[in-house]
Amino acid sequence: MIRVTIWNEHVHERREKTVAQLYPDGMHGAIADGLRRELGDQVAIRIATLDEPQHGLTSDVLAETDVMTWWGHDGHDRVDDAVVDRVHERVLQGMGIVVLHSGHHSKIFRRLMGTTCHLRWRSDPGGERELIWTVNPAHPIAAGVPQPIVIPRQEMYGEFFDIPQPDELVFISSFAGGEVFRGGCCFYRGAGRVFYFSPGDQEFPVYHQPEVQRVIANSVRWCASTTPANDVAVGRQHNAQRDWFVR
Amino acid sequence: MIRVTIWNEHVHERREKTVAQLYPDGMHGAIADGLRRELGDQVAIRIATLDEPQHGLTSDVLAETDVMTWWGHDGHDRVDDAVVDRVHERVLQGMGIVVLHSGHHSKIFRRLMGTTCHLRWRSDPGGERELIWTVNPAHPIAAGVPQPIVIPRQEMYGEFFDIPQPDELVFISSFAGGEVFRGGCCFYRGAGRVFYFSPGDQEFPVYHQPEVQRVIANSVRWCASTTPANDVAVGRQHNAQRDWFVR
Amino acid sequence: MIRVTIWNEHVHERREKTVAQLYPDGMHGAIADGLRRELGDQVAIRIATLDEPQHGLTSDVLAETDVMTWWGHDGHDRVDDAVVDRVHERVLQGMGIVVLHSGHHSKIFRRLMGTTCHLRWRSDPGGERELIWTVNPAHPIAAGVPQPIVIPRQEMYGEFFDIPQPDELVFISSFAGGEVFRGGCCFYRGAGRVFYFSPGDQEFPVYHQPEVQRVIANSVRWCASTTPANDVAVGRQHNAQRDWFVR
Amino acid sequence: MIRVTIWNEHVHERREKTVAQLYPDGMHGAIADGLRRELGDQVAIRIATLDEPQHGLTSDVLAETDVMTWWGHDGHDRVDDAVVDRVHERVLQGMGIVVLHSGHHSKIFRRLMGTTCHLRWRSDPGGERELIWTVNPAHPIAAGVPQPIVIPRQEMYGEFFDIPQPDELVFISSFAGGEVFRGGCCFYRGAGRVFYFSPGDQEFPVYHQPEVQRVIANSVRWCASTTPANDVAVGRQHNAQRDWFVR
Numbered sequence: 005m006i007r008v009t010i011w012n013e014h015v016h017e018r019r020e021k022t023v024a025q026l027y028p029d030g031m032h033g034a035i036a037d038g039l040r041r042e043l044g045d046q047v048a049i050r051i052a053t054l055d056e057p058q059h060g061l062t063s064d065v066l067a068e069t070d071v072m073t074w075w076g077h078d079g080h081d082r083v084d085d086a087v088v089d090r091v092h093e094r095v096l097q098g099m100g101i102v103v104l105h106s107g108h109h110s111k112i113f114r115r116l117m118g119t120t121c122h123l124r125w126r127s128d129p130g131g132e133r134e135l136i137w138t139v140n141p142a143h144p145i146a147a148g149v150p151q152p153i154v155i156p157r158q159e160m161y162g163e164f165f166d167i168p169q170p171d172e173l174v175f176i177s178s179f180a181g182g183e184v185f186r187g188g189c190c191f192y193r194g195a196g197r198v199f200y201f202s203p204g205d206q207e208f209p210v211y212h213q214p215e216v217q218r219v220i221a222n223s224v225r226w227c228a229s230t231t232p233a234n235d236v237a238v239g240r241q242h243n244a245q246r247d248w249f250v251r
Numbered sequence: 252m253i254r255v256t257i258w259n260e261h262v263h264e265r266r267e268k269t270v271a272q273l274y275p276d277g278m279h280g281a282i283a284d285g286l287r288r289e290l291g292d293q294v295a296i297r298i299a300t301l302d303e304p305q306h307g308l309t310s311d312v313l314a315e316t317d318v319m320t321w322w323g324h325d326g327h328d329r330v331d332d333a334v335v336d337r338v339h340e341r342v343l344q345g346m347g348i349v350v351l352h353s354g355h356h357s358k359i360f361r362r363l364m365g366t367t368c369h370l371r372w373r374s375d376p377g378g379e380r381e382l383i384w385t386v387n388p389a390h391p392i393a394a395g396v397p398q399p400i401v402i403p404r405q406e407m408y409g410e411f412f413d414i415p416q417p418d419e420l421v422f423i424s425s426f427a428g429g430e431v432f433r434g435g436c437c438f439y440r441g442a443g444r445v446f447y448f449s450p451g452d453q454e455f456p457v458y459h460q461p462e463v464q465r466v467i468a469n470s471v472r473w474c475a476s477t478t479p480a481n482d483v484a485v486g487r488q489h490n491a492q493r494d495w496f497v498r
Numbered sequence: 499m500i501r502v503t504i505w506n507e508h509v510h511e512r513r514e515k516t517v518a519q520l521y522p523d524g525m526h527g528a529i530a531d532g533l534r535r536e537l538g539d540q541v542a543i544r545i546a547t548l549d550e551p552q553h554g555l556t557s558d559v560l561a562e563t564d565v566m567t568w569w570g571h572d573g574h575d576r577v578d579d580a581v582v583d584r585v586h587e588r589v590l591q592g593m594g595i596v597v598l599h600s601g602h603h604s605k606i607f608r609r610l611m612g613t614t615c616h617l618r619w620r621s622d623p624g625g626e627r628e629l630i631w632t633v634n635p636a637h638p639i640a641a642g643v644p645q646p647i648v649i650p651r652q653e654m655y656g657e658f659f660d661i662p663q664p665d666e667l668v669f670i671s672s673f674a675g676g677e678v679f680r681g682g683c684c685f686y687r688g689a690g691r692v693f694y695f696s697p698g699d700q701e702f703p704v705y706h707q708p709e710v711q712r713v714i715a716n717s718v719r720w721c722a723s724t725t726p727a728n729d730v731a732v733g734r735q736h737n738a739q740r741d742w743f744v745r
Numbered sequence: 746m747i748r749v750t751i752w753n754e755h756v757h758e759r760r761e762k763t764v765a766q767l768y769p770d771g772m773h774g775a776i777a778d779g780l781r782r783e784l785g786d787q788v789a790i791r792i793a794t795l796d797e798p799q800h801g802l803t804s805d806v807l808a809e810t811d812v813m814t815w816w817g818h819d820g821h822d823r824v825d826d827a828v829v830d831r832v833h834e835r836v837l838q839g840m841g842i843v844v845l846h847s848g849h850h851s852k853i854f855r856r857l858m859g860t861t862c863h864l865r866w867r868s869d870p871g872g873e874r875e876l877i878w879t880v881n882p883a884h885p886i887a888a889g890v891p892q893p894i895v896i897p898r899q900e901m902y903g904e905f906f907d908i909p910q911p912d913e914l915v916f917i918s919s920f921a922g923g924e925v926f927r928g929g930c931c932f933y934r935g936a937g938r939v940f941y942f943s944p945g946d947q948e949f950p951v952y953h954q955p956e957v958q959r960v961i962a963n964s965v966r967w968c969a970s971t972t973p974a975n976d977v978a979v980g981r982q983h984n985a986q987r988d989w990f991v992r
Contacts, residue, residue, distance in 0.1 A: 096861055096907070098389060118859040119935050120837055135676045137657045138481055142345060142442035147478035151658070152676075163631045163670065164645070164976040166837070166935055171910060172418075176657065176680075178672040182629045182646075186670075194860050194907055195389035229476075231394035234385055235905040343614055343660070365612040366688050367590055382923045384904045398905070399923075410878045410917065411729040411892070413590070413688055418663060423904065423927075425919040429876045429893075433917075441613050441660055482658040592883060632975055636839060636936035641972035666912075689883035723970075725888035728879055 006228045007048050009069040010035050011061065013079040014053040016206040023206045031075055031204070031211055035104075038217025039224060047224070054079050061087050066094045071227040073220065074113070075204070077106035088112050096194030100227020102220060105204035108165075113200070116193050117167050124162035124183065131157035131208055132180040136187060140174045144229075145188065145199065145222045153215045159205040161185045167200070175219075177202065188219070190226075195233040199223040253475045254295050256316040257282050258308065260326040261300040263453040270453045278322055278451070278458055282351075285464025286471060294471070301326045308334050313341045318474040320467065321360070322451070324353035335359050343441030347474020349467060352451035355412075360447070363440050364414050371409035371430065378404035378455055379427040383434060387421045391476075392435065392446065392469045400462045406452040408432045414447070422466075424449065435466070437473075442480040446470040500722045501542050503563040504529050505555065507573040508547040510700040517700045525569055525698070525705050529598075532711025533718060541718070548573045555581050560588045565721040567714065568607070569698070571600035582606050590688030594721020596714060599698035602659075607694070610687050611661050618656035618677065625651035625702055626674040630681060634668045638723075639682065639693065639716045647709045653699040655679045661694075669713075671696065682713070684720075689727040693717040747788050747969045750810040751776050752802065754820040755794040757947040764947045772816055772945070772952055776845075779958025780965060788965070795820045802828050807835045812968040814961065815854070816945070818847035829853050837935030841968020843961060846945035849906075854941070857934050858908050865903035865924065872898035872949055873921040877928060881915045885970075886929065886940065886963045894956045900946040902926045908941070916960075918943065929960070931967075936974040940964040 012032035016023040027034055032051050039047050050069070052060025054076075072091070076083065088111045095101050095116065103113045108121045136153040138146040162183030168191070175188025187202030201219060204210045211217070259279035263270040274281055279298050286294050297316070299307025301323075319338070323330065335358045342348050342363065350360045355368045383400040385393040409430030415438070422435025434449030448466060451457045458464070506526035510517040521528055526545050533541050544563070546554025548570075566585070570577065582605045589595050589610065597607045602615045630647040632640040656677030662685070669682025681696030695713060698704045705711070753773035757764040768775055773792050780788050791810070793801025795817075813832070817824065829852045836842050836857065844854045849862045877894040879887045903924030909932070916929025928943030942960060945951045952958070 116859045118857045133676075135678075137678045139657045139659070139678075139680065140439075140663075141480035141482040141658050142439075142477040144476065144478050146481050149481055151482040163633045164635050165633070168909065168932070168934060169634075169667065169912060173663065173667070176670055176678045178676050178678045180676075182627075182672050182674075184629075184631045184633075184670045184672045184678050186633065191909070192387075192389075193909060229391065230389040231391050233388035234393050234396055235388040235398040363612045365610045380923075382925075384925045386904045386906070386925075386927065387910075388905050410880045411882050412880070415662065415685070415687060416665060416881075416914065420910065420914070423917060423925045425923050425925045427923075429874075429919050429921075431876075431878045431880075431917045431919045431925050433880065438662070440662060634933075635974035635976040636933075636971040638970065638972050640975050643975055645976040686881075686883075723885065724883040725885050727882035728887050728890055729882040729892040 005048055006043070006046060006224060007050070007068055007070045008039060008224055009050045009052055009061075009065060009072045011052045011059070011072055011074050013076045014055070015078045020206075026209050027206070027211070031206065034211035035073060035220060038211065038214075039221055042218055042221030043225070054082060059083060059087050061091060063090060066090060066099065069094075069099055071100035071102065071224045073102040073104060073224070074107045074110060075104045076110045077206070080110050083111055085111070088115060092116065095196035095198065098195040098230055098233065100197045100199075100224070100230070102223045102227060103198065103200045105202055108200065108202070116191070116198055119168060120166045123165040123185070126160045126162070126181065128160060131159055131205070134158040134177050134179055134203065136175050136177050136203065138174065139176055140172060143172065143174050144226050145174050145190070145219060147222055149215050149218055153219075155203055155210060155213065155216070157208050158203060158210060159207065161187065161202050195230060197227045197230060199227060252295055253290070253293055253471060254297070254315055254317045255286060255471055256297045256299055256308075256312060256319045258299045258306070258319055258321050260323045261302070262325045267453075273456050274453070274458070278453065281458035282320060282322075282467060285458065285461075286468055289465055289468030290472070301329060306330060306334050308338060310337065313337060313346065316341075316346055318347035318349065318471045320349040320351060320471070321354045321357060322351045323357045324453070327357050330358055332358070335362060339363065342443035342445065345442040345477055345480065347444045347446075347471070347477070349470045349474060350445065350447045352449055355447065355449075363438070363445055366415060367413045370412040370432070373407045373409070373428065375407060378406055378452070381405040381424050381426055381450065383422050383424050383450065385421065386423055387419060390419065390421050391473050392421050392437070392466060394469055396462050396465055400466075402450055402457060402460065402463070404455045405450060405457060406454065408434065408449050442477060444474045444477060446474060499542055500537070500540060500718060501544070501562055501564045502533060502718055503544045503546055503555075503559060503566045505546045505553070505566055505568050507570040508549070509572045520703050521700070521705070525700065528705035529567060529569075529714060532705065532708075533715055536712055536715030537719070548576060553577060553581050555585060557584060560584060560593065563588075563593055565594035565596065565718045567596040567598060567718070568601045568604060569598045570604045571700070574604050577605055579605070582609060586610065589690035589692065592689040592724055592727065594691045594693075594718070594724070596717045596721060597692065597694045599696055602694065602696075610685070610692055613662060614660045617659040617679070620654045620656070620675065622654060625653055625699070628652040628671050628673055628697065630669050630671050630697065632668065633670055634666060637666065637668050638720050639668050639684070639713060641716055643709050643712055647713075649697055649704060649707065649710070651702045652697060652704060653701065655681065655696050689724060691721045691724060693721060747784070747965060748791070748809055748811045749780060749788050749965055750791045750793055750802070750806060750813045752793045752800070752813055752815050754817040755796070756819045761947075767950050768947070768952070772947065775952035776814060776816075776961060779952065780962055783959055783962030784966070795823060800824060800828050802832060804831060807831060807840065810835075810840055812841035812843065812965045814843040814845060814965070815848045815851060816845045817851045818947070821851050824852055826852070829856060833857065836937035836939065839936040839971055839974065841938045841940075841965070841971070843964045843968060844939065844941045846943055849941065849943075857932070857939055860909060861907045864906040864926070867901045867903070867922065869901060872900055872946070875899040875918050875920055875944065877916050877918050877944065879915065880917055881913060884913065884915045885967050886915050886931070886960060888963055890956050890959055894960075896944055896951060896954065896957070898949050899944060899951060900948065902928065902943050936971060938968045938971060940968060
């Protein structure tokens with residue numbers, strides 16, 4: 005059983021009519037539907053949003069979460085630093101996190117990466133075709149997805165994407181305009197796993213698309229595939245037997 | 252169910268009395284015992300050795316193998332190139348391979364690495380203490396092993412070890428003489444996974460040690476954790492729909 | 499002073515009229531012109547081709563070469579295995595090698611990679627636009643090249659490209675047809691450096707293009723930036739003082 | 746000419762008599778001596794310390810710095826966050842940084858890594874022998890250093906060291922007590938280069954040792970080997986021609 009917390013700032017869906025029509029139950033609703041369809045009773049899903057106290061991410065919630073997904077955009081700055089600290093610490097202790105689309109600029113992703121996470125962006129109201137190519141075909145996150153995945157209309161994200169070199173690069177996208185983007189990237193941080201997946205603007209029904217849902221489900225499963233660490237990664241601990249400290 | 256083929260050249264055990272006493276059923280016997288104890292009925296085990304026709308590694312056997320383990324030393328040169336070609340192709344198509352100890356100089360490991368795989372070595376009849384430190388504590392291959400693993404007597408293998416930088420470095424050993432060695436290294440090649448694990452000289456009862464058996468079991472499971480590739484990695488294939496070729 | 503050997507099979511230029519018109523002095527001629535323009539008297543250039551005895555790659559030539567460039571296609575199978583062994587050994591000892599375009603299927607590149615090096619390919623007589631995006635902007639190989647480089651007409655090479663994950667990924671291409679390709683990849687092997695650069699079909703004047711010439715010059719310089727190894731990578735050597743062997 | 750700023754908190758040398766005797770001119774003095782001996786007039790050296798206004802790291806100083814070295818321990822918490830922000834931004838824009846010893850817990854290193862940077866530590870007043878083994882012999886940072894470097898007395902730092910997997914691992918240390926440590930690690934962040942080098946406790950004359958000075962000099966040169974980025978990594982910038990934004 006994987007305990008998943010789907011975090012969504014839930015701003016655009018309540019403010020913009022076009023987004024509300026695409027995602028009447030919020031983008032988190034579509035993401036939850038996809039996880040349920042792909043993983044069935046292998047997952048227990050919880051939803052948390054920006055407006056809740058502590059953004060719904062109390063210590064208790066985090067302690068009971070194996071993997072989080074994170075969607076944010078308009079509200080990045082409104083996420084409390086203390087909550088970011090807590091999520092960060094929990095990732096390093098072994099919780100997985102799947103950061104989606106505009107989450108590239110979230111405080112938590114920048115904290116984990118140590119870089120600006122800036123990228124190239126082009127404003128284009130109608131969107132354009134994105135092709136998602138697998139460059140690591142036997143990676144569990146690519147299991148059962150077509151080569152390539154075609155997203156009919158999507159917002160362009162392009163290189164240079166200012167991240168550390170991914171530990172595993174799974175997907176590279178191209179856009180109709182000719183740009184490319186490392187849109188599926190795995191990182192190991194402490195005892196936790198991080199997956200960044202770029203599809204998913206609020207203006208397009210991307211999270212209803214089965215192939216995208218499959219990738220998210222695969223990545224949740226991949227993030228949950230760690231095992232309890234055999235050495236401490238966090239905290240000061242004294243091993244009296246050998247007089248070792250972690251510091 | 253993971254179908255494992257344990258390959259052992261089975262030379263030293265039949266030629267040297269001291270080795271025969273340590274490993275009356277061959278080193279493959281001790282390795283098989285460990286896999287059974289750790290993985291129970293999750294594994295189906297087959298043994299193959301140098302003296303069998305085609306070294307026991309026919310196309311049929313390989314087709315029915317998910318993960319191989321490889322122990323060789325004295326007989327590296329007697330391994331037929333055609334068999335090496337076959338194993339190599341099968342790894343790239345998705346079979347995992349766990350290369351043990353002196354297997355660093357086997358034809359198959361050198362083929363997969365593309366380097367000499369030379370290392371530093373010191374002759375020392377009595378062996379010396381090796382400590383195996385985990386540098387990636389949440390890696391599935393380190394699950395449930397102590398920090399560090401202590402091997403009372405072992406042959407020294409030291410740096411520089413001429414391999415490509417591992418995709419994931421799990422263990423680093425130190426020896427009583429002060430040398431260090433990257434003794435637990437993961438590599439991805441094609442659709443297959445490769446793990447090199449250095450403990451295991453024929454002169455010492457290393458493969459009877461439960462912690463070592465656990466690492467081998469963990470690595471077999473890790474090697475089997477690939478998923479069917481969503482794109483072809485091997486062979487020429489024509490996709491008529493888009494007029495693509497793999498070449 | 500960097501001593502460069504430009505190796506070209508020199509088959510298409512002598513056999514096909516259209517290629518001969520694009521490259522009257524051979525592709526090696528255009529590559530040499532680019533190196534001279536970019537690096538001036540920092541380079542000493544030697545040409546070697548398939549038809550020469552030992553393909554022009556004697557032990558003496560290799561001993562006097564700091565970096566090779568390699569272009570092959572039609573004649574891959576005619577390259578003698580003994581010469582491949584020699585080049586391979588020399589790379590591991592510290593010689594750099596820049597493998598160009600269809601050289602992805604050369605014996606030497608496959609030997610260094612340990613994989614099939616297959617890729618996706620589409621036949622298209624007229625070629626199509628390739629955009630080469632830098633994903634590592636401060637890498638010396640990307641110095642002074644536009645973002646992106648535009649190649650008006652080029653043969654499509656696409657993913658999945660069956661190589662080990664590059665140690666450093668510098669360029670990703672997109673094609674007008676929507677495919678992507680990891681077309682600028684760095685690998686470290688032994689004491690040597692390897693750069694694969696995909697542009698350059700014989701049907702198009704790619705090697706006359708200044709931006710492409712700059713990348714090749716940058717990569718030659720990068721390949722030459724190793725320093726003498728402080729430990730042996732090749733050969734058996736006995737250190738009497740500590741009774742160490744390399745094996 | 747490489748413009749180097751040697752940053753030292755300069756606390757222990759002024760507070761503890763034993764340290765003052767080892768480093769009468771501060772550890773920065775010994776580090777500066779080493780750089781001058783190894784690099785001569787290839788470097789211009791500036792010193793900055795914790796007690797100076799803005800810790801000596803004004804925007805002007807950073808703008809004129811190609812590579813920083815950072816030694817801190819007791820005063821980590823006293824380093825102003827605004828200064829850390831500024832150094833961080835400057836690294837991502839291309840300034841190199843060599844983080845020394847207890848600097849593993851500095852704010853700037855933790856910011857760049859995104860992890861706790863905790864490590865194993867054993868209190869041992871007299872210190873113990875450290876051997877520094879090169880695992881990447883042709884790396885420029887290992888140029889001209891013995892295999893291994895012997896440090897007669899040093900404080901033990903051991904694994905697990907909670908850092909992202911290094912982009913290039915150059916050195917691994919062993920200690921007389923049997924522990925190992927990834928003590929020479931390269932990271933690329935934005936347009937900048939980061940090198941962590943573990944030797945150098947204030948209680949021992951490590952920074953006077955010529956081999957250690959050589960590694961620091963090599964790493965300064967390596968950090969300065971970037972080239973101006975060919976794409977923006979920091980800041981919002983609008984490219985009117987293609988209507989691109991960096992965000």
